[in-house]
Amino acid sequence: MAEQLIDGRGSGNRAGVNQNKQQLTFSIAQTETQQATLNGDSYNINTGIIGLTSTTESGVLFFKNDEAPVNGESTFAIDSLVIGIDDQGTQAGACTIFVVKNPTASSFTTDVDINENRNFGSSNTLSSSTLAYKGIEGGTFAGGTDIVLSYQNAGTRGFYPLELILPKGSSIGIKIDTQTTAGTTNVYCAILGRRLNGKNA
Numbered sequence: 001m002a003e004q005l006i007d008g009r010g011s012g013n014r015a016g017v018n019q020n021k022q023q024l025t026f027s028i029a030q031t032e033t034q035q036a037t038l039n040g041d042s043y044n045i046n047t048g049i050i051g052l053t054s055t056t057e058s059g060v061l062f063f064k065n066d067e068a069p070v071n072g073e074s075t076f077a078i079d080s081l082v083i084g085i086d087d088q089g090t091q092a093g094a095c096t097i098f099v100v101k102n103p104t105a106s107s108f109t110t111d112v113d114i115n116e117n118r119n120f121g122s123s124n125t126l127s128s129s130t131l132a133y134k135g136i137e138g139g140t141f142a143g144g145t146d147i148v149l150s151y152q153n154a155g156t157r158g159f160y161p162l163e164l165i166l167p168k169g170s171s172i173g174i175k176i177d178t179q180t181t182a183g184t185t186n187v188y189c190a191i192l193g194r195r196l197n198g199k200n201a
Helices: 032-038
Strands: 042-046 050-052 058-064 076-085 095-101 114-117 131-134 145-152 156-160 164-166 171-177 180-182 185-195
Touching: 032 042, 032 185, 050 058, 058 185, 076 095, 076 171, 145 156, 164 171, 171 185
Parallel strands: none
Antiparallel strands: 042 114, 042 185, 050 185, 058 131, 058 171, 076 156, 076 164, 076 185, 095 145, 095 171
């Protein structure tokens, strides 16, 4: 017997169907990021201020996903990168930004200044074995491949909706050359990201 859509308006326990045989529904749409935030699975990871003083690139952020599975899923999704660069130093030109895919290590090992759940009512945290390191002037990465290149002027905030996927064991590095010829150019780098939940796969 073929399935049927029955117009049940007024019955209290059946769905309404219009003249085009379309079921009448009411829905609220949410992005995956909004749902992850409601579930306590999204995070703001921010290096804090880093002073750069040269015309060579410096590693400013290293992040490695080592999360245990949630409903069979360990992946961490990076929705966006946010980079702020002040104009207090003297720059020879626009700043260059590189995103590095899967570096194996960094020359710096200090934890980032901010690593917080974006749901103020959630006590969830990232695993202590998931690495989130704040870079330094002259910081370097071992291995990895440059995957993104961008220019950004001093005195600006850049918002980069990259939508990157990091399965467990994957890592990302961010390098910035502020082209600083005198003084200090302060920068920060932030990841807006979230744990994926296997129930939603």
